[in-house]
Amino acid sequence: MVPGAASKEAVARKPNLREAILCAAEELFSTNGFNAVSVRDIAQAAGANPGSVTYHFKTKDGLLLEIYRRHCVPMNLRRSELLAAAKRIRDPQDRLEAIVRAYVLPAFSSGSDLAGGGARFTRLRAVMSAEGNEVARRIIAQTFDDTSHAFIDAIQETLPHIPRNDIVWRSHFLLGALYYSLVTPERVSRLSRGDADGADAGDAIEQLVRATVAALQAPPLDPAAPLQRRAARTKA
Amino acid sequence: MVPGAASKEAVARKPNLREAILCAAEELFSTNGFNAVSVRDIAQAAGANPGSVTYHFKTKDGLLLEIYRRHCVPMNLRRSELLAAAKRIRDPQDRLEAIVRAYVLPAFSSGSDLAGGGARFTRLRAVMSAEGNEVARRIIAQTFDDTSHAFIDAIQETLPHIPRNDIVWRSHFLLGALYYSLVTPERVSRLSRGDADGADAGDAIEQLVRATVAALQAPPLDPAAPLQRRAARTKA
DNA sequence: GAATTTCTTGTACACTAGTACAAATAGCAT
DNA sequence: ATGCTATTTGTACTAGTGTACAAGAAATTC
Numbered sequence: 001m002v003p004g005a006a007s008k009e010a011v012a013r014k015p016n017l018r019e020a021i022l023c024a025a026e027e028l029f030s031t032n033g034f035n036a037v038s039v040r041d042i043a044q045a046a047g048a049n050p051g052s053v054t055y056h057f058k059t060k061d062g063l064l065l066e067i068y069r070r071h072c073v074p075m076n077l078r079r080s081e082l083l084a085a086a087k088r089i090r091d092p093q094d095r096l097e098a099i100v101r102a103y104v105l106p107a108f109s110s111g112s113d114l115a116g117g118g119a120r121f122t123r124l125r126a127v128m129s130a131e132g133n134e135v136a137r138r139i140i141a142q143t144f145d146d147t148s149h150a151f152i153d154a155i156q157e158t159l160p161h162i163p164r165n166d167i168v169w170r171s172h173f174l175l176g177a178l179y180y181s182l183v184t185p186e187r188v189s190r191l192s193r194g195d196a197d198g199a200d201a202g203d204a205i206e207q208l209v210r211a212t213v214a215a216l217q218a219p220p221l222d223p224a225a226p227l228q229r230r231a232a233r234t235k236a
Numbered sequence: 237m238v239p240g241a242a243s244k245e246a247v248a249r250k251p252n253l254r255e256a257i258l259c260a261a262e263e264l265f266s267t268n269g270f271n272a273v274s275v276r277d278i279a280q281a282a283g284a285n286p287g288s289v290t291y292h293f294k295t296k297d298g299l300l301l302e303i304y305r306r307h308c309v310p311m312n313l314r315r316s317e318l319l320a321a322a323k324r325i326r327d328p329q330d331r332l333e334a335i336v337r338a339y340v341l342p343a344f345s346s347g348s349d350l351a352g353g354g355a356r357f358t359r360l361r362a363v364m365s366a367e368g369n370e371v372a373r374r375i376i377a378q379t380f381d382d383t384s385h386a387f388i389d390a391i392q393e394t395l396p397h398i399p400r401n402d403i404v405w406r407s408h409f410l411l412g413a414l415y416y417s418l419v420t421p422e423r424v425s426r427l428s429r430g431d432a433d434g435a436d437a438g439d440a441i442e443q444l445v446r447a448t449v450a451a452l453q454a455p456p457l458d459p460a461a462p463l464q465r466r467a468a469r470t471k472a
Numbered sequence: 473g474a475a476t477t478t479c480t481t482g483t484a485c486a487c488t489a490g491t492a493c494a495a496a497t498a499g500c501a502t
Numbered sequence: 503a504t505g506c507t508a509t510t511t512g513t514a515c516t517a518g519t520g521t522a523c524a525a526g527a528a529a530t531t532c
Contacts, residue, residue: 017480033367035271039520049481054521056479130366130419131269145426169443172423173413180412183366188408190381206457207405214454215447221439253510275490285511290491292509 018056020046022070025063030124034064034133061135064128068139071121076147078106087154096158100174100212101205103151107178108201119182119201126179155216166220174212181208254292256282262303266360270300270369297371300364304375307357312383314342323390332394336410336448337441339387343414344437355418355437362415391452402456410448417444 024045028037039060043050057063082102089095109118128136148171155167181188181204188204260281264273275296279286293299318338325331345354364372384407391403417440 031368033269033271035269036367038518040518050521051481051483051523052479054523058521060520127366129416130363131272132267132419141426166443166446169439170447172417173409173444173447176414176416177409177412180365180415181408183368188404190377203405207402208409210402210454210457211406211409211451215451218446218450221442221446274488276488286491287493287512288510290493294491296490 017046017048017052021048021053021056021063022067026067026120026124029064029067030120030127033127033131035131039063064133064135065139067121067124068136068143071118072139072143075106075118075121076143079103079147080150082106083150083154092158096155096216097209097213099151099154099158100209100216103174104178104205104208104212108182108205122178123182126183129179159216162216162220167216170212170215170218173215174208177208177211253282253284253288257284257289257292257299258303258306261299262356262360265300265303266356266363269363269367270296271367275299300369300371301375303357303360304372304379307354308375308379311342311354311357312379315339315383316386318342319386319390328394332391332452333445333449335387335390335394336445336452339410340414340441340444340448344418344441358414359418362419365415395452397456398452399456403452406448406451406454409451410444413444413447 021042025037025042028042028045039053040050042063043053053060053063057066079102082105083099086095086098086102089098106118107122125136125140129140152164152167152171155171156162156164159167257278261273261278264278264281275289276286278299279289289296289299293302315338318341319335322331322334322338325334342354343358361372361376365376388400388403388407391407392398392400395403
């Protein structure tokens with residue numbers, strides 16, 4: 001590539017190149033995985049120079065780290081707000097639904113800074129979790145588990161008769177379903193044989209909430225078996 | 237590394253190196269992603285020479301392709317068997333549960349050739365799907381969608397009052413939950429605060445079946461509400 | 473307007489990637 | 503044994519990787 005004219009033209013106006021790099025990286029990582037994307041790919045997509053990436057984020061890991069830092073706080077903040085609002089609902093059924101929605105909504109679109117950034121960031125988290133990315137794992141463990149606990153506690157309160165263990169599993173499934181919905185957005189419409197071609201984010205959210213609420217309310221797993229196991233374990 | 241003595245020792249008896257390479261690749265890909273693993277990594281893990289990989293599978297993509305070929309047929313066969321058996325159950329509730337179990341069981345352990353290979357292969361599929369791997373995408377589309385349709389049809393039969401669209405979504409969520417459970421096996425025990433430290437595959441299967449059946453049986457999405465939501469939703 | 477900090481560029485370097493290929497070896501029928 | 507084939511090895515090659523760094527441009531401050 002000729003560096004002179006082309007780049008000057010493409011980058012004639014670069015109000016915030018750092019931002020553009022973050023954005024491009026987010027998009028590329030979330031669709032192709034971390035290792036499949038090179039720093040040069042990112043730079044090119046952002047209309048920047050590979051050196052700029054090094055300058056702003058030092059390393060490729062640093063870039064990923066910054067993406068997480070950028071999104072984690074607003075997303076969890078939004079979740080906390082919605083959770084607090086949901087907890088004020090009196091009717092247990094409505095409350096449970098609101099709690100689940102409070103967890104799901106910000107994942108599809110963080111309403112703060114970037115339009116649609118929530119969905120993209122969630123997709124990114126899904127990919128990083130699948131790839132077993134070490135940087136992501138660390139951040140998630142120390143940032144998201146608190147929020148997850150808060151949600152699990154809130155759910156537990158509306159479902160006192162369900163063992164916490166079951167609630168944890170079902171919340172876990174929720175996250176998996178959430179991730180997968182964002183990772184393969186086209187699969188649903190392919191499987192529904194055209195019956196529902198207009199599968200959009202709104203549908204996904206409502207379907208996910210409905211399904212999760214039902215799953216959470218399901219009778220717990222055979223109550224005898226866990227007791228046996230617990231008795232056998234606590235003795236040791 | 238000294239090539240002479242060490243390799244001769246490690247590979248003193250190599251009844252089927254091709255097999256070992258496939259196995260090592262499966263393990264490495266499914267835990268680290270496709271692009272994070274080099275051919276040399278695979279060769280070393282299999283106690284083989286990088287050249288052997290090229291000899292047996294031509295390219296890295298060819299290796300991945302062979303892994304899929306190896307597992308897809310037995311897995312879908314097993315699923316078909318279990319599905320056929322499930323369909324013979326009279327009681328609709330029991331039948332639905334058996335159908336879901338027929339889908340889930342082979343994903344956790346294909347009972348044919350490799351012990352535990354089902355879970356590893358499912359994890360691999362999860363990772364490939366997250367990474368948007370092109371090879372995997374092609375194979376899955378042409379191999380798994382048939383099976384998925386068969387299952388969806390069977391489910392639909394036990395739940396005639398649920399729109400097919402909703403069933404598709406909920407099956408989609410099942411797959412996501414399934415994938416995620418295998419991708420992050422440690423997360424559940426971390427979140428359950430030690431209440432259930434012995435989270436094993438059996439628990440996962442039963443929890444997944446229970447949750448999915450409940451989700452599938454949930455009342456369909458209010459056919460009127462989407463009109464309201466569509467006006468209020470954030471992203472088009 | 474000059475100095476200084478902040479950003480951007482171009483390029484270079486050490487390294488690893490996937491793959492190719494000739495040589496060496498093993499297995500096996502004859 | 504003797505070929506013959508299938509496999510395994512060692513190595514080489516090109517392309518692309520992450521990152522470092524000097525030099526230039528822009529912005530900001532005094």
